[in-house]
Amino acid sequence: MTDMQPSVTVEQVRSSFPALQRLQGNIPVAYFDGPGGTQVPLHVSDAVTEYLLTHNSNRHWNYPTSLETDKVVTYAREAVAEMLGAGTSEIAFGPNMTTLTFHLSRALGREYGPGDEIVVTELDHHANIAPWQALEKERGITLKWVRFDTDSGLLDWNDLAEKLTSNTKLLAISAASNALGTIIETGRAIEMAHAVGAEVFVDAVHLLPHQLVDVRALDCEFLAGSVYKFYGPHVGFLYTRQDRLESLDVAKLIPSPDNAPDRFETGTLNYEGIAGTGAIVEYFASLGTGSTRRECLISAFDTFHGWGTELIGRLWAGLAAQDRVTLYGPAPGTPRTPTLSFTVEGMLSGDVTTALAKEGLYLTNGNFYARTIAERYGQLEHGFIRAGCACYTTMDEIERLIEAVASL
Numbered sequence: 001m002t003d004m005q006p007s008v009t010v011e012q013v014r015s016s017f018p019a020l021q022r023l024q025g026n027i028p029v030a031y032f033d034g035p036g037g038t039q040v041p042l043h044v045s046d047a048v049t050e051y052l053l054t055h056n057s058n059r060h061w062n063y064p065t066s067l068e069t070d071k072v073v074t075y076a077r078e079a080v081a082e083m084l085g086a087g088t089s090e091i092a093f094g095p096n097m098t099t100l101t102f103h104l105s106r107a108l109g110r111e112y113g114p115g116d117e118i119v120v121t122e123l124d125h126h127a128n129i130a131p132w133q134a135l136e137k138e139r140g141i142t143l144k145w146v147r148f149d150t151d152s153g154l155l156d157w158n159d160l161a162e163k164l165t166s167n168t169k170l171l172a173i174s175a176a177s178n179a180l181g182t183i184i185e186t187g188r189a190i191e192m193a194h195a196v197g198a199e200v201f202v203d204a205v206h207l208l209p210h211q212l213v214d215v216r217a218l219d220c221e222f223l224a225g226s227v228y229k230f231y232g233p234h235v236g237f238l239y240t241r242q243d244r245l246e247s248l249d250v251a252k253l254i255p256s257p258d259n260a261p262d263r264f265e266t267g268t269l270n271y272e273g274i275a276g277t278g279a280i281v282e283y284f285a286s287l288g289t290g291s292t293r294r295e296c297l298i299s300a301f302d303t304f305h306g307w308g309t310e311l312i313g314r315l316w317a318g319l320a321a322q323d324r325v326t327l328y329g330p331a332p333g334t335p336r337t338p339t340l341s342f343t344v345e346g347m348l349s350g351d352v353t354t355a356l357a358k359e360g361l362y363l364t365n366g367n368f369y370a371r372t373i374a375e376r377y378g379q380l381e382h383g384f385i386r387a388g389c390a391c392y393t394t395m396d397e398i399e400r401l402i403e404a405v406a407s408l
């Protein structure tokens with residue numbers, strides 16, 4: 001966090017999101033479903049519409065709309081690169097994180113064989129498990145799981161140290177858990193993996209709406225994100241360090257471009273979504289202060305982080321005070337995102353979210369594909385209820401949620 005003063009208020013932010021005007025009966029809808037996908041500001045929908053109505057084309061041809069589409073993609077690559085502290089040619093776009101990760105695992109799998117090991121963690125969304133698990137079957141590699149502590153919701157660092165060996169080729173790790181909100185000290189894990197000669201893939205999908213990352217400082221080889229989790233369209237992206245992007249044996253069409261990052265991208269991209277991707281980064285930057293876009297982004301994310309910390313502190317306290325509620329994951333004060341999971345004694349998670357939805361409170365339930373976490377807590381069958389705070393969440397909405405859970 002920097003000590004810059006927030007340059008924007010939550011009311012200003014909210015005024016950019018038309019979805020927040022939605023009423024249910026006469027109750028305003030409160031969206032706590034951000035970890036599953038956030039609402040979008042007008043800047044994003046305007047950019048998508050403008051692209052489709054005025055520039056729509058395929059790329060790499062010589063007429064204006066095609067050249068404009070090339071520019072839209074380049075602009076978005078530059079914007080995402082700046083958000084991650086990466087180079088423009090290190091950002092590949094795709095439909096979503098899961099598809100990009102399967103594509104990467106296939107390419108990396110061509111370098112692996114029996115005896116090689118991949119280390120994953122129990123805290124991960126299965127989009128960062130299944131692509132590596134596939135290599136057990138396809139390439140005969142061994143998958144090793146790092147445990148987490150169910151009391152604290154934190155990674156077991158001793159177990160990580162044990163699981164990393166000279167046979168480890170890759171550590172696949174989340175930057176933050178989408179079920180518990182745990183923020184993992186990714187830099188420390190990367191250092192440990194590099195010390196045994198392994199590469200690191202970071203799933204930053206759940207962290208990126210809440211905290212900016214710097215891939216150069218992290219020094220990871222790969223990092224994936226999803227734009228629809230941070231107020232943009234349904235687009236995924238993968239950062240790959242330039243030298244690795246050039247050396248990967250990716251599945252691709254012979255006539256498609258072989259330069260980085262295009263060589264990683266299969267088929268025609270979602271150009272309208274990519275137009276919206278450039279727009280969301282620009283929108284974030286407009287909320288911050290600084291002399292470069294990156295500085296503005298840092299300042300905007302610091303502001304969001306401050307708001308999120310306050311909101312989750314109150315939500316945690318308000319729910320913890322209720323006898324029927326069990327909370328999971330790290331308590332406030334521990335590095336965490338403003339996302340929490342809970343259960344209500346005597347009620348199925350789906351019945352809780354149905355009842356809350358009647359009050360205009362939109363929450364998700366289930367295991368959120370963080371299946372192993374649900375398994376460790378014995379909640380695979382009943383599932384969690386998940387409340388996620390976004391940059392447009394207000395303290396009034398938090399109070400409404402606390403009261404609604406209390407009166408279930």
Ligand SMILES: Cc1ncc(COP(=O)(O)O)c(C=O)c1O
Nearest residue numbers: 096097098125127178205206226
């Ligand atoms: C932490 C995390 N990783 C990966 C994913 C998968 O992202 P996508 O839907 O872009 O494939 C999600 C989606 O919920 C997630 O929360």
